[in-house]
Each structure stands twice: as C-alpha cells, then as structure tokens.
Amino acid sequence: MEAVIKVGGSLLGDPPSLRALCRCLEEVAENYRVLIVPGGGGFADMVRHYDRLYGLPAPASHRMAILAMDQYGLLLNSLMPKSFTTYSLRAACRARDGRPPILLPSRLMFLKDPLENSWRVTSDSIAAYIAVEAKARKLILAKDVDGIFTGDPKSQGDAKLIKELSASELQEKVKQSCVDEFLPIILREKGLNCYVVNGRHPDRVVSLLRGEYAVCTRILPA
Numbered sequence: 001m002e003a004v005i006k007v008g009g010s011l012l013g014d015p016p017s018l019r020a021l022c023r024c025l026e027e028v029a030e031n032y033r034v035l036i037v038p039g040g041g042g043f044a045d046m047v048r049h050y051d052r053l054y055g056l057p058a059p060a061s062h063r064m065a066i067l068a069m070d071q072y073g074l075l076l077n078s079l080m081p082k083s084f085t086t087y088s089l090r091a092a093c094r095a096r097d098g099r100p101p102i103l104l105p106s107r108l109m110f111l112k113d114p115l116e117n118s119w120r121v122t123s124d125s126i127a128a129y130i131a132v133e134a135k136a137r138k139l140i141l142a143k144d145v146d147g148i149f150t151g152d153p154k155s156q157g158d159a160k161l162i163k164e165l166s167a168s169e170l171q172e173k174v175k176q177s178c179v180d181e182f183l184p185i186i187l188r189e190k191g192l193n194c195y196v197v198n199g200r201h202p203d204r205v206v207s208l209l210r211g212e213y214a215v216c217t218r219i220l221p222a
Contacts, residue, residue, distance in 0.1 A: 001093060001136040002032045003209060006127035007076060008199060009041020010144035017200040021142060022079040024202035029082070029100035032209050035092050035134055036083070036102045037127040038076055043068035044122070051119075062117035063110060069123055070104040077102050093134050103130060120181040128186040128194065139192055140208055141179065142199030147217030148177045161215070166222045187221045194219040 005025065011018045025036060040047075044065045051061040077085045083100045086092050089108055092101035105126055114129055115121045124141060131139040148170070151159035167188040174181050179196065187194050197204045197216040207214035 001131075001134045002034055003138045003140050004035045004037055004127055004131035004134060004136045005140045005142060005205065006037045006039060006123060007072075008141065008143040009039035009044060009072060009123070011039075011142070011199050012041040012072070012075075014144070014200065019079055021199045021202045021205070022076060024205060025100055026080050026082045028206055028209055030098040033096070034100060034209070035130070035136065036073075036076065036100055037105065037123065037130055038069045038072035038102065039123040040065055040068045041072055043071045048119070058117040061119070062121070063106075065122070066106050066109050066126070069126070070106045073102045073104045089130065089133055105130065116182060122180040124180040125182040125186055128183055128190070128192060131192055132186070132190045137193070138208070139187075139194040140205060141194065141196045142205060143178055143196060144198065144200060145178050145196075146198045146215050147196045148173075148179070148219075151176070162217050164218045164220065166220045168222065170219055184219070187219055191221045193221060 028034060047061055047064040047068055073085055077083050083102050085102045085104050087104050087107040092103045095101045115125055128139055145153060146161050148162050149159040150162060153159045167184040171184040174184055195208050195216050195218050197208060197214060204214040204216060
C-alpha cells in the first residue's frame with residue numbers, strides 16, 4: 001500500500017475543492033495503491049455537541065464519532081463514482097483494479113477498540129492506526145490548511161509553515177496544531193511517516209505520492 005489518505009472533514013464546507021480532490025483521488029488510484037479514510041467533519045461535530053449537552057460516557061461518544069466517519073465515507077463514495085466502500089481492511093488492501101477503496105472504519109474499530117476512547121483521538125489517529133495495519137508507506141492527512149504552523153495561520157499573520165518536524169516535537173505543540181493529540185504518539189511508536197497537506201490543492205497530494213516536493217508538513221516518526 002503506497003498511502004492511506006485521510007480526507008479531512010474540514011473540506012466539507014468547500015464543495016468545489018472537495019469535488020476536485022475526489023476527482024484527483026480517482027485518477028491517482030489508477031497508478032497508485034491508495035486507501036481512503038474519511039474524516040468526521042460536521043457529522044462528528046454533532047456528536048461533540050450532544051456529548052457536551054448530555055455528558056455522554058467516553059465509549060459512547062467515541063463510537064458515535066467513528067460512525068460519523070462512516071457517514072462521511074458514504075458521502076465521499078457518492079462524489080467518486082469509481083470508488084467503493086468497504087468495512088473490511090483486507091478487502092481494501094486487496095483492491096487492485098484502479099477503483100479507490102473507501103474504508104468505513106466502524107466495524108474494524110468496534111471489534112478491536114485499539115485506541116483510547118476520548119476526544120484526544122479523532123480521525124487523524126484512526127487513519128494512522130489503519131495505515132499501520134495496512135502496512136502503508138505513508139499517511140497523508142488532507143486538510144484545509146497547508147500544514148502545521150508556528151501559530152494559528154487564520155488569526156496570526158506572522159505564523160510560519162513548519163516544513164518538517166518530529167513526532168516528539170509535534171507532541172509539545174499538538175494542542176496548537178491541526179492534528180489530534182494522540183497522533184504523535186502513534187507515529188512515534190509505529191515508525192510511520194505522515195504528511196499534513198492542503199486538500200484544496202490536489203496536485204500536492206499527487207506530488208507526495210510521486211515522492212516529489214510539495215507544500216506541506218512532514219512529520220517524522222523519531
């Protein structure tokens with residue numbers, strides 16, 4: 001498996017960009033073995049809302065948020081006519097007909113329950129876990145920002161893009177970043193290379209698959 005690509009829920013609010021990324025992923029699947037993992041987006045935000053309202057037990061909100069990923073996966077499938085959805089990681093990894101597999105993660109995650117049940121774990125860490133299980137060479141997180149910055153690029157004009165950092169360095173600043181708190185732990189423990197890239201620029205995703213330079217943040221597992 002060349003890469004697990006997580007399509008971030010933050011792209012849901014930008015239909016033209018999300019559609020363009022989906023078209024790109026269908027094209028690259030003809031030449032690269034990729035596995036698509038959906039984010040949670042607004043579907044998971046609704047879970048957060050009701051968690052705050054009712055004070056849900058952590059296992060309940062964790063599973064509800066994973067089901068939100070399934071919902072987003074079905075939406076992505078509707079935008080990619082050549083793709084197929086599956087609950088089976090084995091089936092996703094065996095796909096070799098140029099049709100990009102979209103893994104609906106609920107059954108896998110419910111069966112194994114391998115990660116901490118808390119909001120420290122989101123689709124970022126779940127995608128990382130899946131990348132490890134799929135023996136993917138890299139994890140690509142397609143979000144609505146260019147990567148990880150020294151500050152919040154949306155409110156701090158002097159924030160600079162960090163082109164490369166280690167998982168240990170990320171853990172020190174993860175609360176100010178666009179990834180979840182548990183991600184650097186998985187990357188470090190499992191030795192997984194991760195790239196945070198702007199999904200509004202599909203060409204950057206293609207460059208990463210080709211092993212070429214792209215505007216992004218590379219997270220080293222060290």
